[in-house]
Amino acid sequence: MTPLHRELLDIALEAARQAGALLRDGRPEDLGVAATKSSPVDVVTEMDTASEKLIMELVSARRPHDGMLGEEGSSRPGTSGVRWVVDPLDGTVNYLYGLPSWAVSIAAEVDGRAVVGVVAVPERGETFHAVVGEGAYRNGQRISCRPSPPWGQALVCTGFNYVQHVRDHQAEVVRALIPQVRDIRRGGAAAVDLCDVACGRLDAFYERGLHPWDMAAGVLIAREAGAVSGGRPGAEPSGELAVTAVPGVFEPLQRLLDDLGAWHD
Numbered sequence: 001m002t003p004l005h006r007e008l009l010d011i012a013l014e015a016a017r018q019a020g021a022l023l024r025d026g027r028p029e030d031l032g033v034a035a036t037k038s039s040p041v042d043v044v045t046e047m048d049t050a051s052e053k054l055i056m057e058l059v060s061a062r063r064p065h066d067g068m069l070g071e072e073g074s075s076r077p078g079t080s081g082v083r084w085v086v087d088p089l090d091g092t093v094n095y096l097y098g099l100p101s102w103a104v105s106i107a108a109e110v111d112g113r114a115v116v117g118v119v120a121v122p123e124r125g126e127t128f129h130a131v132v133g134e135g136a137y138r139n140g141q142r143i144s145c146r147p148s149p150p151w152g153q154a155l156v157c158t159g160f161n162y163v164q165h166v167r168d169h170q171a172e173v174v175r176a177l178i179p180q181v182r183d184i185r186r187g188g189a190a191a192v193d194l195c196d197v198a199c200g201r202l203d204a205f206y207e208r209g210l211h212p213w214d215m216a217a218g219v220l221i222a223r224e225a226g227a228v229s230g231g232r233p234g235a236e237p238s239g240e241l242a243v244t245a246v247p248g249v250f251e252p253l254q255r256l257l258d259d260l261g262a263w264h265d
Contacts, residue, residue: 005131007063008082008108008116013129015058016120019051019088019104023095024122026050031096045096048072051088051104059084071213083109087213090119091189100124105191107216117217119191128195128221136198136225145227146200148248149182156245156253157185157193159207166209173262180256190242194218197244198225204245204253208262215242230254232263240264 001009031045049072056074059066067078070086084106089095091102100123108116119128128143130136136143158174160167178184185202187193191214193205198221219229219237228250231238241263243254257263 001131001134004082004110005115005134009118009129009131011059011062012106012108012116012118013127015055016104016106016118016127018058019055020120020122020127022054023047023051023089023102023104027095045089045092047095048089048092052086055086055088055104055106056084069212071211081111083112085109085114085212085216087191090191090214091187094188099188101187101189101192103189103191103195105213105217107213107220109216114216114220117220119195119217119221121192121195126195128198130198130217130221130224132220132224134224136221138195138199143199143225145197145222145225145246146203148246149203151249151252152181154181154203154245154249154253155183155185156181156249157187157196157202157205159186159188159190159193159210161209163209169264170208170262173257173260176260177256190214191218194222194244197227197246198222204243204249206241206243206245206253206257206262208241209239210237210242211239219244232258 052070052072052074065080067083068074068076087105090105095102104120106118107114115132117130128138160170196202197205222244223229227244228247229237229244231241245253
């Protein structure tokens with residue numbers, strides 16, 4: 001591991017630890033919706049913004065010349081070649097309802113490529129991390145994705161957009177997919193779902209409409225655990241389509257999703 005990667009990992013782990021503790025221990029009993037984004041059900045709470053503020057202040061104090069991209073708007077250009085991509089609370093609706101599947105996701109990019117990823121899932125007592133070329137880990141123990149099952153036995157996870165007409169189309173894609181695989185899951189936090197592929201709890205995850213902060217850390221962790229990740233055939237994961245799966249499932253799932261038009265509204 002290079003000295004720069006070690007420094008970035010240490011910062012990401014500490015920021016995720018502190019933000020996770022804030023979210024877990026500081027959640028007010030009367031937590032409510034502070035704002036909405038793409039639709040009335042795409043919500044932001046006061047804890048989303050508090051977590052992002054904590055992370056950005058910690059990173060800025062240690063590396064003031066780095067760039068930032070945060071879900072809740074804490075974005076700025078940098079001059080160092082390093083950019084932090086942060087989802088301070090992935091799975092806000094789960095958090096709002098008291099469900100345990102939510103996370104803090106922090107990735108560090110160097111010259112546009114994710115080299116460090118950390119996803120903390122406080123309610124599960126888990127922290128996942130990866131450094132490019134160094135493997136993936138859960139609570140310090142190395143992890144790997146599951147062996148590839150036959151296509152019809154794949155357990156596939158997905159997520160849904162908050163815009164109604166996009167959700168309608170996504171439901172049609174699921175209806176076509178579900179007879180072909182073992183089953184479908186919907187966890188509600190893309191970063192957690194990607195880590196669940198990495199540690200063998202799922203065979204695949206796909207979603208349309210993800211942002212860089214939703215997947216930057218989780219995709220790196222999944223890849224370092226042996227999974228394959230992409231978008232439409234020949235493309236990287238993007239908002240158009242993101243697919244991550246164990247090697248034997250990735251290609252048939254990607255091909256089917258492309259044929260079904262999972263990448264458009």
